[in-house]
Amino acid sequence: MPLIDIVLIVIAYLLGSISTAIIVCNLMGLPDPRTQGSGNPGATNVKRVGGNKPAAITLFFDMLKGLVPVLVAHYLGVEPLTLALVGAAAFLGHLFPVFFGFKGGKGVATLLGVLFGFSWLVGLATAGTWLVIAKIFNLSSLAALIATALSPVYIYFLIGPDQPLIITTIIMVIILYFRHHENIKKIIAGNESSIGKS
Numbered sequence: 393m394p395l396i397d398i399v400l401i402v403i404a405y406l407l408g409s410i411s412t413a414i415i416v417c418n419l420m421g422l423p424d425p426r427t428q429g430s431g432n433p434g435a436t437n438v439k440r441v442g443g444n445k446p447a448a449i450t451l452f453f454d455m456l457k458g459l460v461p462v463l464v465a466h467y468l469g470v471e472p473l474t475l476a477l478v479g480a481a482a483f484l485g486h487l488f489p490v491f492f493g494f495k496g497g498k499g500v501a502t503l504l505g506v507l508f509g510f511s512w513l514v515g516l517a518t519a520g521t522w523l524v525i526a527k528i529f530n531l532s533s534l535a536a537l538i539a540t541a542l543s544p545v546y547i548y549f550l551i552g553p554d555q556p557l558i559i560t561t562i563i564m565v566i567i568l569y570f571r572h573h574e575n576i577k578k579i580i581a582g583n584e585s586s587i588g589k590s
Contacts, residue, residue: 396468397475397477403580404479405482405490408457408482408486409489409496411491411492413434413437415552416428417441417446418441419507419545422438422442429441433492434501438450445516454497454505458482458505459506461482461500462482462506475510475556475557476559476560479506479564480560482505482561483506486499487567499537500540504519504522507561507570510551511550514543514551516547517546518539521539522536522541526587531584531587532578533575534584540565544558575588
């Protein structure tokens with residue numbers, strides 16, 4: 393693998409390791425999201441801790457750290473495998489951040505940013521699915537699980553049968569499902585917290 397590809401992957405991981413939720417809460421004088429609500433350093437829990445504004449900022453920058461490295465890789469014309477690995481590195485950085493003891497969020501926003509980097513149509517389709525499911529059921533986790541599960545299908549039809557992108561996205565979705573195992577149990581039991589509730 394060319395050195396530039398390795399550098400891109402490492403930078404993507406380091407960028408993903410920047411925990412937006414923790415930094416935003418710190419700067420805005422809010423409690424550490426790891427100690428409040430669900431304990432997850434992500435936009436949904438930041439909304440519980442501090443409301444819409446810090447949650448929106450967290451969501452934006454969590455998406456951005458998935459989007460930017462993939463766009464840079466696109467610009468440099470890397471091979472599809474490297475592009476997929478750059479996206480995966482940013483995603484894994486969010487889940488296992490080197491700067492925060494390898495204890496990060498669940499990866500939904502960062503994965504969405506990666507998908508927008510792969511193709512804006514795939515990103516829009518995934519985000520649109522999340523919005524529809526969230527509107528119907530008022531459950532952020534359920535919306536995330538359904539939307540991300542469909543993302544490899546969107547890649548297949550909107551980008552094409554590009555194996556590295558599809559396979560890597562499937563792996564990321566599987567990891568995301570493992571990160572949501574407690575949410576899945578609560579959804580099945582019928583006691584998952586609705587959007588905006590603790």
